[in-house]
Amino acid sequence: MITTIILGVSGLPVLLIMYFVLKGMGKERNHSLFGITLWQDAMKEEGVQEVIRTYKKQLKYWTVFFLVTQIVMYPIKYISIVIMLWLIWLFAMIICMYIPYVKANKKMRLYKAQYQAKNNETPQNLLAEDDENWIWGIFYYNKNDNRFWVNNKLGTGTTVNMAKPGAVVFNVIVIGLTVVISIGAVVLCALDEFVPIKLEYKNGELNASQWKQEYQIEEEDISSVTLLETLPSMSRSSGTSLDNLYKGKWFSRELDRRFKVCLNPEENPFLMIETKDGTWYLLGDESGEQTKEIYEKLNK
Numbered sequence: 001m002i003t004t005i006i007l008g009v010s011g012l013p014v015l016l017i018m019y020f021v022l023k024g025m026g027k028e029r030n031h032s033l034f035g036i037t038l039w040q041d042a043m044k045e046e047g048v049q050e051v052i053r054t055y056k057k058q059l060k061y062w063t064v065f066f067l068v069t070q071i072v073m074y075p076i077k078y079i080s081i082v083i084m085l086w087l088i089w090l091f092a093m094i095i096c097m098y099i100p101y102v103k104a105n106k107k108m109r110l111y112k113a114q115y116q117a118k119n120n121e122t123p124q125n126l127l128a129e130d131d132e133n134w135i136w137g138i139f140y141y142n143k144n145d146n147r148f149w150v151n152n153k154l155g156t157g158t159t160v161n162m163a164k165p166g167a168v169v170f171n172v173i174v175i176g177l178t179v180v181i182s183i184g185a186v187v188l189c190a191l192d193e194f195v196p197i198k199l200e201y202k203n204g205e206l207n208a209s210q211w212k213q214e215y216q217i218e219e220e221d222i223s224s225v226t227l228l229e230t231l232p233s234m235s236r237s238s239g240t241s242l243d244n245l246y247k248g249k250w251f252s253r254e255l256d257r258r259f260k261v262c263l264n265p266e267e268n269p270f271l272m273i274e275t276k277d278g279t280w281y282l283l284g285d286e287s288g289e290q291t292k293e294i295y296e297k298l299n300k
Contacts, residue, residue, distance in 0.1 A: 007086045011070060014090065018097045019063045025101060026055050034101060035137015035153045036108040037130075039115065051107045058100035066093045079242060080189035087182045098138070105137040135162070192240050192247070197264055199271075199285035201294045206273075208262040208283045214247065215262060215283070217275060219298065226272040227295045231265060231282070250282070271295055 133142040143163040160167040195211040208215040232252045239248010263284030273281040285291045
């Protein structure tokens with residue numbers, strides 16, 4: 001639940017930043033509006049003002065929509081599913097928040113073409129037009145421009161010339177890394193949540209694993225084994241802390257000792273093991289019966 005709240009709260013600033021940035025992009029800048037170079041007195045025309053009003057209305061709609069949809073994640077128990085939904089929400093939000101801008105760009109492009117055809121004229125006293133080189137007023141594509149980096153049509157900063165092969169490679173790498181890292185985070189979390197813990201005793205070795213081996217203890221190195229029905233009060237130093245999985249390094253103030261942990265806190269009992277070198281372990285199998293059987297074998 002805490003992780004869900006943290007993700008939800010962290011998404012709000014991104015949403016608000018997107019809203020205010022896009023709201024600012026709905027204003028005339030550098031003789032342009034929605035990526036279209038304006039003609040004389042264009043801002044005074046009712047048709048242009050209607051495009052602006054519609055844009056602001058749609059932008060508010062999407063903002064409220066993504067604000068409300070965050071609530072869907074809060075009742076979900078599994079963190080991996082929450083992270084997956086949050087990433088989908090984030091990518092969808094970034095894409096959908098630009099939909100009003102793309103629609104406004106298309107309307108302005110059409111409105112300008114109709115105006116010029118009706119008046120049989122081209123814009124006067126304006127900067128050189130390059131509307132056709134801007135896809136949706138966002139992406140710059142011009143094969144005749146040798147520049148790799150160009151100034152944004154609106155606002156500050158630069159963007160890449162998508163007509164350059166290097167720009168395609170650059171964007172593929174950035175998008176690819178983002179997708180791989182996102183999927184990797186979800187997969188790793190899902191492995192922790194859904195792959196059961198196994199505690200096995202075989203050939204004088206005790207192994208604790210959970211999709212990969214965590215700890216291996218030789219029986220001859222064990223100095224004491226205690227069966228616990230409840231866990232001592234402790235906090236995580238490093239590792240994993242989920243409702244159904246404690247893994248990594250933990251510290252118990254109650255017992256004043258550090259533990260290497262691999263267990264499901266919802267499935268007791270647990271083994272508290274001390275080795276001859278002074279290392280302490282708290283281990284458990286996904287089945288309490290299996291944990292008891294191993295305890296009995298170690299105490300024969």
